[in-house]
Amino acid sequence: MxxxxxxxxxxxxxxxxxxxxxxxxxxxxxxxxxxxxxxxxxxxxxxxxxxxxxxxxxxxxxxxxxxxxxxxxxxxxxxxxxxxxxxxxxxxxxxxxxxxxxxxxxxxxxxxxxxxxKKERRMMLNGKVCCADGTVSEGWALNDIVISRSGTLQIIEFNIYVNGQLLNHYKADGMIVTTPTGSTGYNLSAGGPLVEPKAKLITLTPICPHSLNQRSIILSPEDEIVIEIPGGREGKSQTVEANYDGSHKVTMCTGDHIRIVQSEKITEFVQxxxxxxxxxxxxxxxxx
Missing domain, CATH: 3.40.50.10330 (Probable inorganic polyphosphate/atp-NAD kinase; domain 1)
Structure with a gap:
């Protein structure tokens, strides 16, 4: 060099x-x-x-x-x-x-x-927020994409689909979608698994779920994840944030969704x- x-x-x-x-x-x-x-x-x-x-x-x-x-x-x-x-x-x-x-x-x-x-390649995530009004916002993350509440301290509700099939309806403070590189970050603090960084997979870890049996879920890197923001308690509108690696933030509301997949782009580290x-x-x- x-x-x-x-x-x-x-x-x-x-x-x-x-x-x-x-x-x-x-x-x-x-x-x-x-x-x-x-x-x-x-x-x-x-x-x-x-x-x-x-x-x-x-x-x-x-x-x-x-x-x-x-x-x-x-x-x-x-x-x-x-x-x-x-x-x-x-x-x-x-x-x-x-x-x-x-x-x-x-x-x-x-x-x-x-x-x-030596060089070591790490996978990244691509997230695309699609709003009910037709606007689209795209971002990338090496660590994680976090869906979390915005403003008041209240539990948010959201639906997660994997490859078009409903996985679960969650009530929680949010959801962490992480790469293996990001497993030592917010995912670790939320009780998610530690993953060898060269692995190819996507981890879903709920943040403070309002349930006794909701744990992290490991998915294939080829899977497509859609997180949908429905109406909240008693049909009230919800406002949440999609945060890419803790810096790029997009506001989402009831009727919006974010599509998360493995990015075609990678990050290469020198080892x-x-x-x-x-x-x-x-x-x-x-x-x-």
Whole structure:
């Protein structure tokens, strides 16, 4: 690798000290380096047009992402139109998706330069919100698409169809539709299963279901999931949110539905450490 893009979360690298450290080292080795600095790894509102116009260069061999898992997710969403290998430098806390720790930074960069690494491809989700008035909104997620209540603290009701067949009518705080990569995120907090990230499947995990027997459901990556928002208690209108990776948010109301499938786009991670998912999981859970 000779051409790099450093994608930095300024909130995590406020003085850009690590960014400059990486840039200076790579340039001293004859590499070209471009910078993209984001003010935060959390954006309350984005839309599809903004995501398309992110200005990710086409001529980079690798994107080095500085931040935590949220920054990696944002970078992955912005590269959905092009396949740019990503490697994360952990400036966050748990950092399940970050490969490099600061203590081994220069060694890791040297390995990238001499092509001493492997690549690992991860599936993504595509969600398309179809409103009753005919408008359509589309988004992508590497981790998860979450349907949750909006506004008042009340249980929402929704119907889930898989391949056109009704799976269940839920009363809950929401539903998490997650990839294997996202299994260590909100899905884990909601009691869902941990999944090996290279696996190909989709997990449905209800959030605080109003039931004693509703558990996570594992589906094939080829399945089509439709979540429909019907009328609520006593026929009252409901307002919920479809949230893509915690940043791209779309409001849904009674009569609307979202169609979720495996995306044709993927995210490619650069892998330096030859350790198993279980080893990483053990270390992260021990340190968190």
């Amino acid at each position: 000779k051409h790099f893009l450093i994608y930095t979360n300024k909130h995590k690298d406020q003085e850009l000290a690590t960014t400059k450290r990486i840039r200076d080292y790579l340039e001293s080795k004859g590499c070209t380096v471009k910078l993209k600095v984001k003010e935060s790894d959390w954006k309350e509102e984005t839309d599809a047009a903004e995501e398309e116009a992110t200005g990710i260069p086409l001529d980079v061999d690798c994107m080095i992402v500085l931040g935590g898992d949220g920054t990696v997710l944002q970078a992955a969403r912005e590269t959905k139109k092009i396949l740019v290998p990503i490697i994360g430098v952990n400036l966050g806390t748990v950092g399940y998706m970050t490969e490099i720790e600061l203590s081994g930074l220069e060694e890791a960069l040297e390995r990238l330069i001499r092509d001493d690494y 330096l450490n030859q350790v198993s998912f279980l080893d990483v999981l053990h270390r992260k859970m021990r340190d968190s």
